[in-house]
Amino acid sequence: MRKYGFLKHSLVDYPGEVCSVVFLPGCNFRCPYCHNKDLPQAVNDNGWTLQQIVQYLQEARSLITAVCITGGEPTLMPETLRFLVKSFKDLGLKVKLDSNGSHPELLEELSKTVDYIAMDLKTSLQRYSEIIAPGCSDIEHKLQASMQCLMQRPMKAYEFRTTLAWDFVDETVMHDLGKLIKPDSYWYLQHWRRDKVSETDTLIAERECINNCYAIAKKYTQHAFLRE
Ligand code: SF4
Helix, strand or coil, X not given: CCCEEEEEEXXXXXXXXXEXXXXXXXXXXXXXXXXXXXXXXXXXXXXXXXXXXXXXXXXXXXXXXEEEEEECCHHHCHHHHHHHHHHXXXXXXXXEXXXXXXXXXXXXXXXXXXXXXXXXXXXXXXXXXXXXXXXXXXXXXXXXXXXXXXXXXXXXXXXXXXXXXXCCCCHHHHHHHHCCCCCCCEEEEEECCCCCCCCHHHHHHHHHHHHHHHHHHHHHCCEEEEEC
């Protein structure tokens, strides 16, 4: 029986909620800084079946208020995703969906049901096909459609996230992205967690880049934040 990644408790994956996290392995993007490349193997070794996940949450409802469905890219498994969203809502849990935005039609469909959607903005949309999503057809328009889908929601029901990875994000990219979002959209900038950064000069230069990107984000939305 197929297995999926599952974390029983998290305080950081759903704003303001104690949540569990379900990981659906597999992704159509190729971000070099991806932390989930080993996910399929980890799921094989320690995964949970869908039935085990739903049963656990049924029993943990007094402790858990929400579930975050993440990946990989969850929209690559539409039937599993639909099943999980319905099962969690039937249990009275709030549901957050993390997505890279490559399947706007499914986001549109699930937007009616899920409580919160987080979408990554990795670089200027016109650069995706070259460096992040080679082989994904018409990706720029799909990302635009996904952004529009999110921005039709109440402002506290979605967020955009950008990892400050310097091969993909600079001041020009921040302006490109900023022009696409609404002035009340929540936009979180996340540190790029590298294994080894030791040079003091590098750290100072990096801090300056982060501050510049943050200052640009704040020009476009009143809800720009840095996530440590
Ligand atoms: S979209 Fe997310 S899961 Fe997919 S490669 Fe990029 S960082 Fe990894």
